[in-house]
Amino acid sequence: MTEDPGAAADESSPADATSPAGEDAAKAKLTRAQRLEAKAARLREADERRAAAAAAGKPVAPRRMTIAVATLAAVAVVLATLLVLTFVGWLHRGDAIDRDRARTAAGQAAVAEAKDFALDFGTYDYRHLPADFSEVSKKMTPGFAKSYLETSTKLTPAIAQYKTQVTARIQTFGLKSSSSDRAVVVVVLDQTVTTSESKTPRLDRNRLEVYLVRSKGKWLVAQMLAK
16 A cells, blocks of 8 residues: 555654754743742742631731732832931031031131231330230230230330331231131231321331131130231
């Protein structure tokens, strides 16, 4: 009996399970089956836990509600972290602003004290020298005040002899440097000098660098240099 070639061809057309293509298809089906089985196992375990909780009289949340609660909890943790970081950053920024304001205020106070000192230092009258010198020394540190009064006392006879009178006027000023307890202020001071030796007043211009220190909440002059 003669075999039909067409029939033979039809029988060989389906993919053989032992061929490479057949093996891949089988693996794919097996993998999907394994995933489905694993998922089903997880669901069964969850249902068993829920059933046990229900049997024990514990409240059981629906499955979707449980997922929602977990999501909300995670979001709450993230929001809390962001709030803490924002608050800490705000505190640091506030501290920096407070420090800048304090430094600015200290510098302004130092400038005001340096200007007041320069005017007192540059103004004196032979008729009341002790009072003039004493007023200036009050704005100095103890060490600088002692040196200033010693020098002024030595100059008093000559100032009195020529009936010297000096008035001062600030031309300009500026803060050179400052910190919370130290500052350097530049003052340009004009002095108008009148003596018994000349009918025409003399104008002297001085550039002063006033060095201040903060002691017990008050700025005092620790040194002064004429430039």
